[in-house]
Amino acid sequence: MLIKSKTEIASHEITDQAVFESRRQFIKAASVLSASALLPKVSQAEAGKYTNITRSALSTTAAVTDRADAMSYTNYYEFSTNKQDSSVLARGLATNPWTVEVSGETEKPGKYNLEDILQANPVEERIYRFRCVEAWSMVVPWVGFPLGEMLKKFKPTSKAKFVQFTTLHNPDIMVGQRSHVLEWPYVEGLRMDEAMHPLTILATGMYGDTLPNQNGAPLRLIVPWKYGFKSIKAIVKIEFTETMPTTAWNKSAPGEYGFYANVNPEVPHPRWSQSRERVLGLSIFAPKRETEKFNGYGEQVASLYSDMDLAKFF
Amino acid sequence: MLLNKQHWAVIKFLVFTLSLLPFFELLFAGINDQLGANPIETLHFGFGDWALRFLCIGLALTPIKIITGQSWPVRFRRMMGLFAFFYASLHLLVYVVLDLSLSWTALIDEVPKSPYILAGLVTYLLLLPLALTSTSLMQKRFGRYWLVLHRSVYAAAITALVHYFWLVKKDYTQPLIYAAVVTMLLTVRVVNFYQKQIRSVRLGQKKTTNKISR
Numbered sequence: 001m002l003i004k005s006k007t008e009i010a011s012h013e014i015t016d017q018a019v020f021e022s023r024r025q026f027i028k029a030a031s032v033l034s035a036s037a038l039l040p041k042v043s044q045a046e047a048g049k050y051t052n053i054t055r056s057a058l059s060t061t062a063a064v065t066d067r068a069d070a071m072s073y074t075n076y077y078e079f080s081t082n083k084q085d086s087s088v089l090a091r092g093l094a095t096n097p098w099t100v101e102v103s104g105e106t107e108k109p110g111k112y113n114l115e116d117i118l119q120a121n122p123v124e125e126r127i128y129r130f131r132c133v134e135a136w137s138m139v140v141p142w143v144g145f146p147l148g149e150m151l152k153k154f155k156p157t158s159k160a161k162f163v164q165f166t167t168l169h170n171p172d173i174m175v176g177q178r179s180h181v182l183e184w185p186y187v188e189g190l191r192m193d194e195a196m197h198p199l200t201i202l203a204t205g206m207y208g209d210t211l212p213n214q215n216g217a218p219l220r221l222i223v224p225w226k227y228g229f230k231s232i233k234a235i236v237k238i239e240f241t242e243t244m245p246t247t248a249w250n251k252s253a254p255g256e257y258g259f260y261a262n263v264n265p266e267v268p269h270p271r272w273s274q275s276r277e278r279v280l281g282l283s284i285f286a287p288k289r290e291t292e293k294f295n296g297y298g299e300q301v302a303s304l305y306s307d308m309d310l311a312k313f314f
Numbered sequence: 315m316l317l318n319k320q321h322w323a324v325i326k327f328l329v330f331t332l333s334l335l336p337f338f339e340l341l342f343a344g345i346n347d348q349l350g351a352n353p354i355e356t357l358h359f360g361f362g363d364w365a366l367r368f369l370c371i372g373l374a375l376t377p378i379k380i381i382t383g384q385s386w387p388v389r390f391r392r393m394m395g396l397f398a399f400f401y402a403s404l405h406l407l408v409y410v411v412l413d414l415s416l417s418w419t420a421l422i423d424e425v426p427k428s429p430y431i432l433a434g435l436v437t438y439l440l441l442l443p444l445a446l447t448s449t450s451l452m453q454k455r456f457g458r459y460w461l462v463l464h465r466s467v468y469a470a471a472i473t474a475l476v477h478y479f480w481l482v483k484k485d486y487t488q489p490l491i492y493a494a495v496v497t498m499l500l501t502v503r504v505v506n507f508y509q510k511q512i513r514s515v516r517l518g519q520k521k522t523t524n525k526i527s528r
Contacts, residue, residue, distance in 0.1 A: 073351035287415035
């Protein structure tokens with residue numbers, strides 16, 4: 001049985017105001033929660049694979065979302081459009097060995113073993129806000145390495161203007177790929193400067209342990225200032241391109257999902273507001289959080305878009 | 315076997331209790347912290363789903379009567395309609411109290427940006443007068459207008475479907491199933507209406523031919 005508590009502090013020793021307040025809200029709501037939820041939590045990251053890694057200074061101090069919540073609420077259409085179902089169905093995916101094909105405008109194209117990539121790119125912990133386009137958010141302690149550092153090693157040529165990522169296509173196991181809800185395989189992309197930005201990482205773990213399959217194992221992208229669908233899972237292919245990649249959601253509904261997909265409360269989705277977000281793991285009586293432009297990472301990334309109309313290039 | 319009044323009272327009580335089960339299921343899941351990572355969404359969608367299901371059940375009773383010739387299904391029309399309203403009310407309550415946290419600012423921001431919320435509100439406003447005029451007393455007071463008023467349940471079923479289709483991100487499987495059910499239930503009515511008309515026209519013709527031959 002999972003013993004759940006609504007805030008996670010112990011394993012990360014952060015006690016900021018937000019944590020403190022969310023605990024108070026939690027206690028207020030205790031009358032509708034069970035007694036078991038009030039028990040202290042067994043530390044989540046104690047037995048993990050990455051217990052002794054350093055935490056990056058780029059980490060947020062916000063209260064970390066419960067691990068069980070992060071593992072059971074995943075948009076992974078390759079398995080199912082239902083978040084709970086996909087987290088169960090994804091268990092069948094074999095992630096070892098894993099190969100990543102690097103191609104396009106690079107001096108070092110080829111097929112690389114994930115093990116070798118990981119050996120060349122030391123991982124660290126990055127606690128990031130994660131904001132979904134569906135207006136909910138989490139705070140996840142990812143384990144990963146800067147994408148840019150890895151890309152440099154592949155020596156992209158001067159023609160490389162974009163990076164395109166592709167998810168594994170295997171309808172035998174990824175049963176969601178048997179329906180045409182999106183065009184498979186899932187494709188995502190970044191502009192070169194976005195890909196090289198120090199905040200952009202490739203994650204191989206979370207909560208001090210290996211990445212659960214449903215969260216994108218064995219290798220996924222994390223771009224914390226963009227909506228979650230940019231953070232492509234189970235990457236098998238990285239291609240340097242001269243032209244802007246046609247991304248999966250953009251292809252499926254170009255009026256609703258753009259290439260940039262920067263978190264922006266000022267630009268609503270055509271069918272819903274993006275001004276607020278439901279922070280998962282708080283009391284059911286906690287109000288939604290005001291969404292920040294670039295998901296709160298504006299100081300670091302706003303300059304990438306200084307000459308762009310963000311309402312047009314959404 | 316003929317069922318008497320007491321039998322029907324017992325059956326109605328059982329159906330009533332059964333109809334409350336989804337409510338208690340979600341309530342107890344909430345108390346035991348088993349609503350998943352996004353409890354508000356689970357409650358909100360759960361109540362919404364059941365509102366639509368009871369709307370479908372309520373709309374299915376007349377077609378069952380038409381097809382089987384049995385009159386008993388109609389006895390449950392009011393109860394099913396009121397349960398649809400009950401779950402729709404909880405659905406709206408969760409949205410206003412838990413999702414919006416009673417924030418006027420949030421409401422003013424979110425509703426105009428979300429056409430599906432407007433469709434949902436329209437559905438609720440269509441159901442509200444039906445619930446308010448559901449008593450026998452009101453039925454008598456409204457006379458023949460009561461039936462006309464209560465036909466707006468067809469409109470409510472359609473706006474409820476619009477509400478559902480509009481909010482779905484990509485996978486339309488669920489709303490398509492409900493749309494198929496509603497289409498079927500409304501089609502039976504339309505077919506039945508025209509069959510009746512044809513029958514009455516034929517009857518009329520017979521009468522006239524009889525008259526002539528006489």
